[in-house]
Amino acid sequence: MERFDPMSHTAIQPLAPDGYRLRLPGPTFVPERVLQATAQLVVNHRGPEFRAALARAEAGLQPILGTENRILFYAASGSGMMEAAIVNVAGPGDELLIVTHGQFGERFSTIAEAVGAKADVVAAPWGEDIDVDAVEARLREKDYRAMVVVHNESSTGIVADLARLGALVRDRPTLLVVDSVSGLGGIEMKQDEWGVDILVSASQKALMCPPGLGLASVSAKAWKVIQGGGRLPSFYWDFRRALASAEKGETPFTPAVGLVAGLIEALDMIHAEGLPNVLARHTRLANALRAGGAAIGLTDFGPGKRKSSTVVVFDVPAPLDGAAIVRELYQRHRTVIAGARNRLSGKVIRIGTMGAIDADTIGTDLAHLEDVLRVLGHNLTPGAGVAAARASLS
Ligand SMILES: Cc1ncc(COP(=O)(O)O)c(C=O)c1O
Numbered sequence: 001m002e003r004f005d006p007m008s009h010t011a012i013q014p015l016a017p018d019g020y021r022l023r024l025p026g027p028t029f030v031p032e033r034v035l036q037a038t039a040q041l042v043v044n045h046r047g048p049e050f051r052a053a054l055a056r057a058e059a060g061l062q063p064i065l066g067t068e069n070r071i072l073f074y075a076a077s078g079s080g081m082m083e084a085a086i087v088n089v090a091g092p093g094d095e096l097l098i099v100t101h102g103q104f105g106e107r108f109s110t111i112a113e114a115v116g117a118k119a120d121v122v123a124a125p126w127g128e129d130i131d132v133d134a135v136e137a138r139l140r141e142k143d144y145r146a147m148v149v150v151h152n153e154s155s156t157g158i159v160a161d162l163a164r165l166g167a168l169v170r171d172r173p174t175l176l177v178v179d180s181v182s183g184l185g186g187i188e189m190k191q192d193e194w195g196v197d198i199l200v201s202a203s204q205k206a207l208m209c210p211p212g213l214g215l216a217s218v219s220a221k222a223w224k225v226i227q228g229g230g231r232l233p234s235f236y237w238d239f240r241r242a243l244a245s246a247e248k249g250e251t252p253f254t255p256a257v258g259l260v261a262g263l264i265e266a267l268d269m270i271h272a273e274g275l276p277n278v279l280a281r282h283t284r285l286a287n288a289l290r291a292g293g294a295a296i297g298l299t300d301f302g303p304g305k306r307k308s309s310t311v312v313v314f315d316v317p318a319p320l321d322g323a324a325i326v327r328e329l330y331q332r333h334r335t336v337i338a339g340a341r342n343r344l345s346g347k348v349i350r351i352g353t354m355g356a357i358d359a360d361t362i363g364t365d366l367a368h369l370e371d372v373l374r375v376l377g378h379n380l381t382p383g384a385g386v387a388a389a390r391a392s393l394s
Contacts, residue, residue: 017334018334019333019334020334020336021333021334021335021336021364022336023335023336023337023351023352023361023365024336024337024338024350024351024352025154025182025205025310025311025338025350025351025352025354026154026181026182026204026205026352026354027204027205027210027211028204028205028206028208028352028354028355028356029208029355029356029357030208030209030210030262030356031208031265031266031269031356033265033269034208034209034262034263034265034266034269035210035262036265037258037261037262037264037265038209038210038258038259038261038262039258040258040261042257042258043257045250045251045254045255045257046250050250050255050257050260051249051250053260053261053264054073054246054249054250054251054255054260055249056264056267057071057073057260057263057264057267058070058071060263060264060267060268060270060271061215061263061267063271063275064184064185064189064267064270064275065184065189065191065199065201065217066188066189066190066191066192066193066194067191067192067199067217068192069191069192069217069218069219070217070218070243070246070247071215071216071217071246072215072216072217072218072239072242072243072246072251073213073214073215073242073246073251073255073260074213074214074215074216074236074237074242074251074253074255075212075213075214075253075254075255075256075259076202076212076213076214077202077204077211077212077214078179078181078200078201078202078204078214079107079111080214080237081179081181081200081201081202081214081215081216082104082107082108082111082179082181082200083111083114083115083237084200084214084216084234084237084239085148085177085179085198085200085216086108086111086112086115086117086148086177086232087115087117087231087232087233087234087237088198088218088222088226088231088232088234088237088238088239089145089146089175089177089198089222089225089226089231090112090115090117090118090145090146090231090232091145091229091230091231091232092116092230092232093118094117094118094145094146094230095118095119095120095142095144095145096112096117096118096119096120096144096145096146096147096148097119097120097121097122097135097138097139097144097146097147097148097174098112098119098120098121098122098147098148098149099121099122099123099124099130099135099147099148099149099160099165100121100122100123100124100150101123101124101126101128101129101130101149101150101153101156101158101160102126102150102153102154102155102156102158103153103154103155103156103340103342104150104153104154104155104179104181105123105149105150105153108148108150108179109121112148115232116232117232119148120138120144122134122135122138124158126155126156126302126343126344127156127158127301127302127303127304127313128158128302128303128304129158129161129304129305129306130149130158130160130161130165132161132164132165132168135147135165135168136168139168139169139172139174143172143173143174144174145173145174145175145225146174146175146176146177146197146198147165147168147169147174147175147176147177148177148178149162149165149176149177149178149179150178150179150181151178151179151180151182151183151184151187151189152180152181152182152183152186152187152308152310152311153308154181154182154308154310154311154350155313155340155342155344155350156301156302156304156313157300157301157302157304157307157308157311157312157313157350158302158304158306158307158308159183159187159306159307159308159309160178160306161306162176162178162189162190162194162196163190163193163194165194166194166195166196167194167195169195170195175197175198175219175221175222175225176194176195176196176197176198177197177198177200178196178198178199178200179200179201180199180200180201181200181201181202181205182205182206182308182310182311182354183201183206183308183310184199184201184205184206184207185205185206185207185208185270185278185354185355186205186206186278186279186282186309186310186353186354186355187206187279187282187308187309187310188279191217191219192219195219196219197218197219197221197222198216198217198218198219198222199216199217200214200215200216201214201215201216202214202215203215203259203262203263205310205352205354205355206282206310206354206355207263207266207267207355208266208269208355208356209259209262209263209266210259210262212256212259213255213256213259213260213263216239216242218239218243223243226239226240227240236253269356279309281358282309282310282353282354283309284392284393285309285353285357285358285359285361285362285393286307286308286309286310286311286312286353287392288359288362288389288390288392288393289312289351289353289362289365289366289389290307290312291388291389291391291392292362292365292366292369292385292386292388292389292392293312293314293366293369293385294388295381295384295385295387295388296366296369296370296373296378296380296381296384296385297317297373297378297379297380298314298315298316298317298349298369298373298385299314299315299317300312300313300314300315301313301314301315301344301348308353309353309354310352310353310354311350311351311352311353311354312350312351312353313348313349313350314348314349314350314351315347315348316346316347316348316349317378320373320376320377320378321346322339322340322345322346322347322348322349323339323345323346324376325337325339325349325369325372325373325376326338326339326349328372328375328376329368329369329372332368332371332372332375333368333371333372335364335365335368337349337350337351337352337365338350338351338352351365359389359390359393362389362393363386363389363390366385366386366389367385367386369385370382370383370384370385370386
């Protein structure tokens with residue numbers, strides 16, 4: 001039998017080949033500084049060092065969420081946090097109104113069904129803006145326990161108007177539950193001002209961290225409902241446990257210690273640049289990518305006007321296939337973008353414009369896209385995409 005040798009120093013096996021460019025709408029590229037922080041010595045998760053770390057992470061996040069609420073941390077992906085939000089507010093017999101405008105909104109419906117929560121759905125066609133008047137009409141029909149919506153729909157690149165949606169429920173018993181997994185840190189969020197009652201997010205998108213750290217922020221209005229009971233049974237996701245621990249500077253269960261260390265670095269980077277500058281950079285770069293795409297025949301998906309700053313979704317021009325573009329970008333350039341794993345499969349490509357990116361990132365994306373589209377037989381003027389992006393930025 002082979003013996004374990006604790007002193008052996010073998011080289012780390014790299015996960016990615018040289019030149020690998022992670023350009024998905026999440027997980028996103030993790031800056032070196034954040035990576036290094038995640039590799040620090042693991043400390044006692046109930047000791048003074050980690051208490052201080054959680055406090056720093058909370059203080060750094062609050063302005064990004066636009067809240068003074070406590071931040072609840074979980075070792076979880078975004079979907080875990082979506083489920084957590086649902087089970088904490090939907091008791092037996094309570095009804096939810098799920099507003100969908102893409103794949104992740106539909107995931108909320110799937111979660112509701114899986115956990116036995118009753119839900120009605122208002123669905124916006126994919127690529128269109130949410131019809132807030134239609135939502136208001138549905139809210140008038142009954143007192144829903146919560147309205148549930150995805151802030152930034154990563155599948156379509158459309159952003160929900162949370163200020164207007166929040167205003168609809170401010171004076172009703174209905175809570176507003178929001179997934180900002182792919183928005184937070186890249187698109188403005190004003191949780192307290194807009195009346196978002198439960199906001200959930202995750203580490204691997206605009207927050208520039210590896211995946212695995214989930215977070216939630218809960219308003220006083222939502223705490224009244226949660227503390228009042230009448231919620232679906234759950235143990236791990238019970239926000240009451242998380243709050244009780246947060247009051248002691250802890251998490252209820254073993255947290256992702258290294259990811260919290262990474263998050264602190266990422267938050268320092270965001271605040272050193274300045275949150276308004278970070279948000280403006282996201283908008284500028286997403287617009288530049290759209291301008292570059294338009295110049296080489298890649299048009300924006302859908303007629304919606306509330307375009308995302310963290311993900312750009314392009315229609316794939318006929319007769320090309322989105323999967324072929326994704327494959328060739330990787331094979332020729334080691335650039336990794338997303339297609340779609342839903343009804344838009346083959347019809348769109350999606351590129352992240354969030355986190356640690358700059359004008360060069362977008363320029364390289366477009367240069368690679370131009371090359372691959374030409375190889376696949378698409379007619380374009382070489383250099384037109386890169387030039388249009390540059391013009392948009394100047
Ligand atoms: C808007 C949105 N919500 C939820 C999720 C699910 O997050 P996770 O894959 O971390 O479970 C994603 C992931 O892409 C997302 O973009």
